[in-house]
Amino acid sequence: MIHGNKALKLALLAVAMFGFGFLLVPLYDVFCDITGLNGKTANRPVAESLVVDDQRLITVEFVTYQSSGLSGEFTPSVRHLKVRPGEMHQVDFTVSNPGSSDIILRAIPSVSPGRAANHLRKTECFCFQEQPLAGRSEAVMPMRFYVDQALPADIEIFTLSYTLYDITERASSS
Template sequence: MEPQSRRSVIALVFAAVAMFGFAFALVPLYDVFCDLTGINGKTATTPTTASDKIDRSRTVTVEFVAYINPDVKWQFTPQVTQVDVHPGETKIIKYDAKNLHHQASIGQAVPSVTPGIAAQYFNKIECFCFNHQPLAAGQQAELPLVFYVDPDLPRDIKVLTLAYTLYDVTPDLTPLTQPDELDNEVKNVELL
């Protein structure tokens, strides 16, 4: 192989490895960026504790929206579409979920808050989005959300929208995993 061809091959291999490394690092970098800026309404994925002060001098409207990824065969809706809360006040609402598929499946809800800057002030104490939600074929469940809006929310924000997008995270069935085994696994996992 000629020296010029060898250098070209080495440069191409290096470029391919560098692109793979960059693509691999994008998700953690995006998470750090969202945590620092609050852009895109990304919320924390760990439980928080309730606020000890309630600002009764103002009210914030929290709207609830549910989206279902096209390949998910579930019904997924909030029981209420909005609530008025005083910042610092703890509220509980529920989402209804039903597996319409002929076999067990596992769902995962991913939250986002708009406006994006408000995400850092929306605190989930208990949320079905912290865990996978397994449902047997035809099974339904009420999925609770316990939250509060931080009293430090800027006063110009009067409405927050919490949107969940539901994804199917059921592992691919392989010869080692039969549908009956997955159904048994789903029955053994306790829902929130």
């Protein structure tokens, strides 16, 4: 009887470990959203009236990556942009699908240095939701943003990067 009890405990431990591993990704995302860790930006509403700081000029760099196995192009319309805090800007990102099958894409943003993430305010972004893309097609995806005036004074340049993932199988199964 002792061996059966031990086997049951081990089976329960394995189930608990699997459940914990399954919950790690959503818990990590929530933690990163709250703290700005890992360059995740929070989706905050836009202030009613933006006041532009004419005394500061910040350089925002745009970098794109594609997950392995994803073909086609994923590029920003500009590689860098000089912005003033409080000034609204739009950068378009172009993505292409050379394959014949329709796909569903998801872009994950990251900001470096990470402490700049809490001061990047996106009002519109393709990263907010899944992006369906038909086979043999191209799409232009806008991202509208401004830099909050509370950005620390020692940050004069930061990088906004997006990694694009094909989530067709996962999206189809849900």
